[in-house]
Amino acid sequence: MKFIIDAQLPRKLVFLFRNAGHDAIHTLDLPQKNTTPDIEIIDIAEQQQRVVVTKDADFVETFILTQRPAKLVVIATGNISNFELEKILIPVLPAIIAALEVNSYLEVTRQALIIHA
Template identity: 50%
Template sequence: MKFLIDAQLPMRIAHLLEKLGYDVIHTKNLPLQNATPDSDINKLSILEQRIVITKDKDFLDSFLIKQEPYKLLLITTGNIK
């Protein structure tokens, strides 16, 4: 399973998933880092079949309307350090 962690979530999540053996990219590791546009995240997700993990509800709208990203895990939490 492959994941792409969005900017609002901490690198800790990426490190934990990597430790469990998953293929993980955090937006901080992309060329534009946390400034990577949602459209680019969607394209990468589809191209590499990555599940986007995010708190950003804009991805939910995109997923429901355009079936982008590839798959979506929307997390709702309070602020995370």
């Protein structure tokens, strides 16, 4: 599976996804880096069939209104250290991948993986 990690999340997540066997890029890898507008991130995600991984609520609003991007994972942990974020994501990553096979919008909290239908 292919992912694009948004600016509010650490670049280190790219390596977490890659180490799990997935293709991942960060907005820092894009020409405009972390200033890339959301609509361009969505366009890139759709052109390259990437899942957008973000903390940005604007992506949720866009998804609800337009069903774009096609696949969205929202990290809803609030302020959290990179170490704590990795501790949450590593064990739930297989479930995220499985859920994305049939679902378009997931939310990761400190306690659960929420699948929005």
